[in-house]
Amino acid sequence: MPLEQKKYPVGAHPDLPPPVSTTGPLAWIKTNLFSSPLNTALTILSLWLLWTIVPPFINWVFLESIWDAADRKDCWAQMPNPREGACWAFIIGSFEFFVYGWYPDTEKWRVNLSFIILIFAIVGVLKEKLPGKKYWLLFAGAFPFIAAWLLLGGFGLKEVETSKIGGILLTVIIGITGISFSLPIGIVLALGRRSKMPALSSVCVIFIEFIRGVPLITLLFVASTMLTYFLPPGSTFDLLMRVLIMVTLFQSAYIAEIVRGGLQGLSQGQYEAADSLGLNYWKAHRLIILPQALKISIPPIVNTFISLFKDTTLVLIIGMMDIVGLGRARLNDPYWLGLAGELYLFIAIFFFICCFSMSRYSINLENKLSTGRRD
């Protein structure tokens, strides 16, 4: 049935609403779920899959799960259908161990304090409008050193060996150190690689290409075994410190390439305009070039941060006990033997929360910084 098209005089055509059949929930369902026989079949298949997976999962996680028990036998004894539910008592009972590792009980307040000031430092860096933003940034810059002092001790605090650090604490230390040091180092490497000085640029190219050509695991093995050969005999160089350096260098090489891509995305005109106004190299880069290059680079940079954060679990291979390592150790505990499902779901949730927040923040930042559109 063709719709009656009303005619308007030339030059007086009003803005009309779109046709009814293209808007509203029913139209959405029709176009997205049942637009063709194949799509209809896929929709039905998906619904069937959801029906078979979701209810048993909810049953396992929530309905038949036990949150308070002494050990796994106790858990199963409490269940209406033994082994049909999750035994969250395992995670709850081990939670403190998963967070702090073997950090001494009497000193745990130092870890808590570090987490609290970490939150302040993160807010200080990420929140755009803060009174005294400059001081927040200074504080965030000092954070790694404050945290290192708090966690390792010395200068009046009882010293704690780095081998006592494990679990989420270790994961967060490696992740935060890698993220916060690799960005500035990566930017410097990217600028160095584009430098007109041949010596400087070739050093940067060799470094970047070498690191990118080697798997992180290899670098971690180098950190854990080979580095001692190069150091003077008898000198000890803490394993955690070596791992942090390797992870940071690894990450910097990737950030450098991303930032270089961002720098190349800018038109030559931006450099020329900055030059023609009399801005020198550093001012031009700080005020004109880097803000734009980093803005283009946000999605790939955050992508690299996310993959770094997940790659921290590789330290397990050289014997460091991060959250995955501690969890696996706890699985061998006779009281909690074999509760792998609960453990890995917990670890997955932990990583998901961290990585998903990074991803959301980056989207938020991109939207805030987009100024190019005409409205």
Add this chain to the structure above:
Amino acid sequence: MPENNLSTANAETIISITGMHKWFGDFHVLKDIDLEVKQGERIVICGPSGSGKSTLIRCINRLEEHQQGTIVVDGTELTQDLKNIEIIRSEVGMVFQQFNLFPHLTVLENLTLAPIWVRKTPKAEAEEMAMQYLERVKIPEQSKKYPGQLSGGQQQRVAIARSLCMNPRIMLFDEPTSALDPEMIKEVLDVMIELAESGMTMLVVTHEMGFATAVAHRVIFMDGGEIIEANDPDNFFNNPQNDRTKLFLSQILQH
């Protein structure tokens, strides 16, 4: 309309180029350029594309480096010395074909950036000056917008204001209207004519011959990297001496 036959004979020389050559690799772009520009003089440079006219003005603020000869701008010679280059750049404003505004900064921030960071002008003072120049290019109401939200003509006027905020003694224009839609060319030319009336020393690479007739003291025709002919607009357009000039003029004035 500015005074066209203003005597610049007694004015001091502000740019002096002697025996200047430039190569891009093996390609000889500028050949033995000699050019004296007096304070307050307005020069229009025209010529076919690839003739080296943009390269010539880009050598004056060292966006391009010349390999032979000397360029002295306002008493300072252009050499490898970064200090000299910075001094000259802060005295010489430049307007580009593609505007080259900073897209991540608002219009006002575009204007105040160089005064604050190069001239060390206090922020409030820089903003006040920026607003004056925005009034002068007739877009004060756009100061809070980002360049991407403006039309081409508006962006080019902001770019002119941005250069003026550094209080330059010389303004270089590199085909300022070539990237604009026809209806926006006039608003930019109007701003440039007003600037000319204020006595600014201007070197303009353009094909807007109406502009040349109206404001230039001298029109320079370049071809193949050489200055072929230089004359006052009246003689340049009505009595060209060189055959290549005649050919060029017949091609661009035909329509």
